[in-house]
Amino acid sequence: MMPIVPWKKSLNAWVLLAAVGSASALSLFPTHAAQAQSAPMQRTLPDFTDLVDQVGPSVVNIRTLEKVSSRAGAGTGMDEDMLEFFRRFGLPVPQVPRQTPKQQRPQPEEEAQPRGVGSGFILTPDGFIMTNAHVVEDADEVLVTLTDKREFKARIVGSDKRTDVAVVKIEASGLPAVKLGDVARLRVGEWVMAIGSPFGLENTVTAGIVSAKQRETGDYLPFIQTDVAINPGNSGGPLINMRGEVIGINSQIYSRSGGFMGISFAIPIDEAIRVSDQLRVSGRVSRGRIGVQIDQVTKEVADSVGLSKAQGALVRGVESGSPADKAGVEPGDVILRFDGKPIEKSADLPRLVGNTKPGSRSTLTVFRRGANRDLAITVAEIEPDSVAARKSDRDDKPRSSSAAQSLGLVVTELTAAQKKELKLKGGVRVDAATEAAARAGLREGDVILSVANVETLSVKDFEQALAKADRSKVISVLFRRGDWTQLATLRPAR
Structure with missing residues (x-):
């Protein structure tokens, strides 16, 4: 009968038996086979110590300061000690009389207060340093500290919010660049x-x-x-x-x-x-633009326009007077190539266009109505974002119908003044957009130009186009918003 032993000893016995068993098993195989099986276990975790020694001196600490007006004593004519006396005993602080000449009043002083802390790294031995744009944004003063504890005031050479990249410069030489x-x-x-x-x-x-x-x-x-x-x-x-x-x-x-x-x-x-x-x-970044509003090409979109696979950038809107407008790009086009480079996804287009020098002549390959077309286009320079407000003539009362309401739309005729202002021969104005229309991105003030590829110069045209549209499929709507002509797809409720 085998004696019962404590758990610890029993565990040791099992370990011993496992070791003996393993040794016996290994003796049945050639030595080189056992070594081959254990070879993958030789990998070790990386050692970063040499990298730290190598790159560490090139990394800098960046502190930013902003100037804040010191209000202490402003308008009182007394110093901080006297102000503290009044505050401590709860006495009202006397104000400088109004008739006191402005030039004789003590002016508030500006104090540099800490704003934020970030990092950077040395690009060149003569002091150019790269960091993020948000690190130095709105800073009145930038201080750079090296690993040897030397501190420098830095000049902001330039920053680019779109990519969050900034370059600052310190007056130094012989620096360890990365x-x-x-x-x-x-x-x-x-x-x-x-x-x-x-x-x-x-x-x-x-x-x-x-x-x-x-x-x-x-x-x-x-x-x-x-x-x-x-x-x-x-x-x-x-x-x-x-x-x-x-x-x-x-x-x-x-x-x-x-x-x-x-x-x-x-x-x-x-x-x-x-x-x-x-x-x-x-000190700034110049980027190209062509004036299109784009979206992803989903499998559903690819199937609807006849593309063999979901690729490219779907043109949702074209800015009036933009390079794309002049080149003949239309809402509903799918841009497949820019200067011969393929557009696999919509995000590829702004990068390729943005990296193109403004004024360059390029070629757009678009897919339209089952065929590829090459369009010559001159790239313009991107402008700062701006919001343009347009006045609308709302004298006419909204006019709706059951067909429009089924899509969540309330539309009215364009007035003569609106047609003249928008330089349109016709269209219907959206006075309200809910449900399917709202989900498609339509909103009040848009002007619908066509429905299901049928031109809508009037509310009557709009109603007739809706009546003929196949409600089992998505309905394309071409509309104008400001200077942009855009494409939306409505999914009628079933």
């Missing part, structure tokens, strides 16, 4: 490292892997996604590969709490350098 990497060689799963100043803690090192590439979170940049710990203060710091090369600028995090949650985004360094080169030359 080495730039090739983003095209970056692989998902690759180890990467970040150095920055989270919460003001200078030269903090964190590491992780590349989680994904080409993440669509902006109009002009496909981001690098990582699981590197990034927190407030890391913004503007470098993302570094295992070769000690900068392959991105840490810029954003996804968070529900405001803190790190395992998803961070970095601006690819090749895109950032393209922007920084323009900032260093002219």
Whole structure:
């Protein structure tokens, strides 16, 4: 009978038996086979110490200040000590009489107060430093601290909010500049490292892997996604590969709490350098535009227009007088290529156009009514966002019908004055849009030009077009909003 032993001894016995059993089993196989099986276990975690020594001196801490008026003593004619006396004993503070000449009154002084903390890295030995635009935005003073504790006042060379890239300059020489990497060689799963100043803690090192590439979170940049710990203060710091090369600028995090949650985004360094080169030359970034409003080409859209697969950028609207308008682009076109480069998804178009020098002549390949067409277009320069307000003549009372109401629309005739103002020969004005119309993006003030590819110069035309439309399918609506002609698709309720 086998004696009962304590759990600890029993466990040791089992370990011993397992070891003996393993040794016996291994003796049945050749030695080289056992070595081959254990080979994959030789991998070890990466050591970042040499990278920190190599790249660390190139990373800087950036503090920003803003000037705030000091109101202490303003308009009282007394110093801070006297003001404190009145406050401590609850006495009313006397004011300077109105008749006192303005030039004799004490003027409020401006004090530089801390505004924020970020990171950056040295681009060139003569003091050009790259960071995020949001780090230096609205700053009155920028202070750069090197790892050797030297501090410099920096000049903002230029910043670009669209890509969140900024360049600042300090007066120094012989600085340790970073080495730039090739983003095209970056692989998902690759180890990467970040150095920055989270919460003001200078030269903090964190590491992780590349989680994904080409993440669509902006109009002009496909981001690098990582699981590197990034927190407030890391913004503007470098993302570094295992070769000690900068392959991105840490810029954003996804968070529900405001803190790190395992998803961070970095601006690819090749895109950032393209922007920084323009900032260093002219202090601003010049981008191309063609004046189209675009949307994704879904499988449903591709099937409806006859495309073999969902690709390209669907033109929802064309700005009046824009390069696209002059080139003959129409709402409903699908842009497949720009200057011969394929448009796989809608986000590809603004990047290709934006990187094109304004004034350049390019070629658009569009898919329209079952065939490809090449259109010559001259790229214009992008303008600051502006909102144009237009007055509407609302003298006529809304006129609706059962057909229009079934789509959530209330429409009226255009007046002669409205036709003249909009330079249209006809159309119907949307006075209310709910349900299907609202879901399609229509709103009050839009002017409907056609329904289901039938021109609607009047409410009568509109009603007839709706009556003939197949309610089992989506109904295309061409409409005008301001200077833009756009395309919407309505899904009638069943």
